Every structure is written in structure tokens, then in C-alpha cells.
Amino acid sequence: MFPGVSATPSRRIRFGTALLALLALSACTAGPTFHARRITTTPLPAPSTPTPSLSPSPTAKPTPGSLAWYVSQVPTFPPAPPPQPVPLPATGSAPFWHRLPTEQPVAFITIDDGGLARPPAVIDFIREARIPVTMFLNSPAAEEHTDYFRQIEAAGGVVENHTITHTSLSGRSYDFQKQEICGAADRLETLFGKRPTLFRPPFGNRDASTLRAAHDCGMRAVLHWSETVHEGKVRYQTPEKVVRPGDVLLMHFRPALMDDLLGALKAIHRAGLTPALLEDYIPLT
Numbered sequence: 001m002f003p004g005v006s007a008t009p010s011r012r013i014r015f016g017t018a019l020l021a022l023l024a025l026s027a028c029t030a031g032p033t034f035h036a037r038r039i040t041t042t043p044l045p046a047p048s049t050p051t052p053s054l055s056p057s058p059t060a061k062p063t064p065g066s067l068a069w070y071v072s073q074v075p076t077f078p079p080a081p082p083p084q085p086v087p088l089p090a091t092g093s094a095p096f097w098h099r100l101p102t103e104q105p106v107a108f109i110t111i112d113d114g115g116l117a118r119p120p121a122v123i124d125f126i127r128e129a130r131i132p133v134t135m136f137l138n139s140p141a142a143e144e145h146t147d148y149f150r151q152i153e154a155a156g157g158v159v160e161n162h163t164i165t166h167t168s169l170s171g172r173s174y175d176f177q178k179q180e181i182c183g184a185a186d187r188l189e190t191l192f193g194k195r196p197t198l199f200r201p202p203f204g205n206r207d208a209s210t211l212r213a214a215h216d217c218g219m220r221a222v223l224h225w226s227e228t229v230h231e232g233k234v235r236y237q238t239p240e241k242v243v244r245p246g247d248v249l250l251m252h253f254r255p256a257l258m259d260d261l262l263g264a265l266k267a268i269h270r271a272g273l274t275p276a277l278l279e280d281y282i283p284l285t
Contacts, residue, residue: 067121067128070258074129075269080106083280088220093211094199098224098237100246106276107247107268109261110134110225112162112200114141117255118148125258127155131265132277136162136200136223139187141253146191153192158279161185161196161219170205177209182217197284198223220282225250227267232259234267243271248278 062068086101100108114137126133135149135157142149142159153159163169163180164187181199189195199219201210206222214222226247228235234249236242243249249267251260268275 067124070121070125070262071128073262074131074265077269077274078105080274080276083276085281085283088283092215093208094214094219094222096206096211096222096224097248099226099244099248100278100281102246102281104276104281105245105273106281107243107245107249107271107273108132108134108278108281109249109264109268109275110136110200110223110251110278111257112136112250112252113138113166114145114149114253116253117257118145118253119255119257122257122261123148123151123155125261126152126157129265130156131261132275133157133261134160134198134278136160136198137188138162138166139164139184139191142188142191150192156277158277159188159192159194159196160198160200161188161217162200163202166202168203168205169201169210170207172209174209174213178213178216181213181219185217185219198278198282200224220284223248223278227264229260229264229267230254231256232263234263243267243273245273 062072081104083106084102084104089095109131111133112135114135125131133152133156135152137149137159149157149159161181161184164184165180167180169177169180185196195218197218197220199214199217199221200223204224211222226237227243227249228237229249229251234243238244249264251257251264254260265275
């Protein structure tokens with residue numbers, strides 16, 4: 001051996017020669033094709049195709065400001081009790097009420113005038129939400145927009161009297177007041193086929209002549225109000241700031257009438273009451 005040269009390479013050569021001979025023998029006995037050692041693994045499952053859900057998709061929320069949204073916001077009320085009509089005084093004047101003298105758990109929604117604005121969606125809102133409303137109309141507005149008010153009437157509303165010219169009656173002569181009240185009643189009867197039986201004086205202004213003229217024109221009662229509603233906000237006339245049984249809520253045919261109706265309904269619901277129709281509580285005879 002040469003100095004410094006290791007004997008290890010010769011051993012490696014002999015070991016490699018023996019290994020080659022063994023592999024050649026294995027190849028002959030295994031057949032003509034040589035197979036390297038296989039790495040066995042558990043195959044991954046094929047991706048499954050998603051199965052469509054059979055359950056219905058959630059209903060989309062109504063768009064705020066749409067009719068569907070307003071209807072969805074209406075509270076659920078308990079059924080109104082069978083109405084107990086209030087007694088009417090046997091005098092030559094119609095009674096004047098800020099609120100109906102009843103303790104039944106009901107309140108009343110009223111809408112005045114009719115000449116300023118008539119939101120189209122109000123008709124469907126009243127119909128779909130089954131809102132009982134009394135409309136105190138000026139006869140010229142009723143004549144000009146008869147079809148609109150007839151549709152509300154068909155949805156359950158009732159037309160009542162609010163004079164011809166919307167003039168303050170207090171202090172005017174009996175004859176003037178009678179003409180305003182009777183003249184409007186005559187025209188409304190012609191337009192809607194039913195004579196009004198309730199009257200609201202413009203601005204709530206009245207005197208003894210107003211009540212006598214209303215009675216002589218066939219009005220069963222003269223109605224003021226307990227709360228007003230404007231742009232969805234309820235304005236209370238009492239420090240308790242709550243709708244009481246028999247209260248009358250006043251709003252007008254204005255652009256925000258949808259909000260006013262919804263605001264009134266929510267206030268009535270918070271008080272534990274149910275909206276009802278005035279005419280069911282004031283007998284015709």
C-alpha cells in the first residue's frame with residue numbers, strides 16, 4: 001500500500017460488486033421489468049360536488065321607506081273588543097269631545113283636509129295593515145280627488161265632514177256655520193253615497209252656534225283630538241305623554257302621512273291599546 005492511502009476504497013469495491021450481483025439475480029427472478037419500491041399512501045377522497053340546500057333562503061329584508069317596510073313595522077295588536085257605543089246627550093246641540101268617553105282599550109286615528117298631499121302608498125298601507133281611519137274632508141278637496149278617497153274608503157276608511165272652506169267657525173253667525181257644515185255634508189253625500197255623521201271644525205275652533213248647527217245638519221258629534229301626529233312624531237296634549245283609552249289622534253293628508261300613520265300605531269301599541277273606528281262607537285240613532 002502507498003503511504004497515506006486508506007484500504008477503505010477496496011472494501012467498498014468488493015461490497016459494491018456483491019450488491020450488483022444480488023440485484024441482478026433478483027431482477028431475473030422477478031421478470032423482465034424492474035420495479036422500484038413503491039410508497040404506499042392512503043388516497044385522498046375526491047372533492048365532492050356541493051349539494052344544493054333544500055331549505056328556503058332567508059327572505060330579504062324590505063327596503064326602508066318601501067310599502068313592504070312600512071307594513072313590516074306595524075305592531076301586532078290584540079283584537080279590538082266588541083264596541084260599546086257611547087251615549088249621546090238628548091239636546092239640541094251635538095256633543096263636543098276631545099276624546100271619546102269610553103274606557104275600552106281602544107284609540108282612534110283621524111286624518112284631516114285632503115287638499116295638500118295624497119301619498120299614493122297610503123291606500124295600500126291602510127288596506128294591507130288594516131288601519132281603521134276616519135277622514136274629515138273639506139268638500140272641494142273630496143270633489144277634486146274623489147277616486148283617491150274612494151279607494152281609502154274601500155280599504156275600510158270612513159269619510160266625515162270638515163266644512164267647505166276650512167274657515168274658523170268660532171264667532172261666525174249661526175247661518176254661516178250651518179251653510180259650511182250642511183253644504184259640505186250634502187256634497188260629501190253626493191260624492192260617496194253616504195251622509196257624514198261626524199264633524200270636526202277647522203283648527204278645532206267652535207262655539208255654541210257650531211254645536212247647534214252641527215246637530216241641525218245631522219252630525220252626531222263634534223270631534224276635537226287628544227294627540228297630533230306630524231312627520232312620524234306624536235305630540236301629546238297631556239303631561240302623561242301616553243295614549244289613553246278613547247283618545248283621538250289627529251294627522252293630515254301631508255307628504256309624511258305614511259310616517260304619521262306608523263307613529264300613531266306604535267304609540268297606540270305602547271299604551272296597550274288597539275286602533276278602532278270612531279263610527280263603531282258613535283251610534284247613528
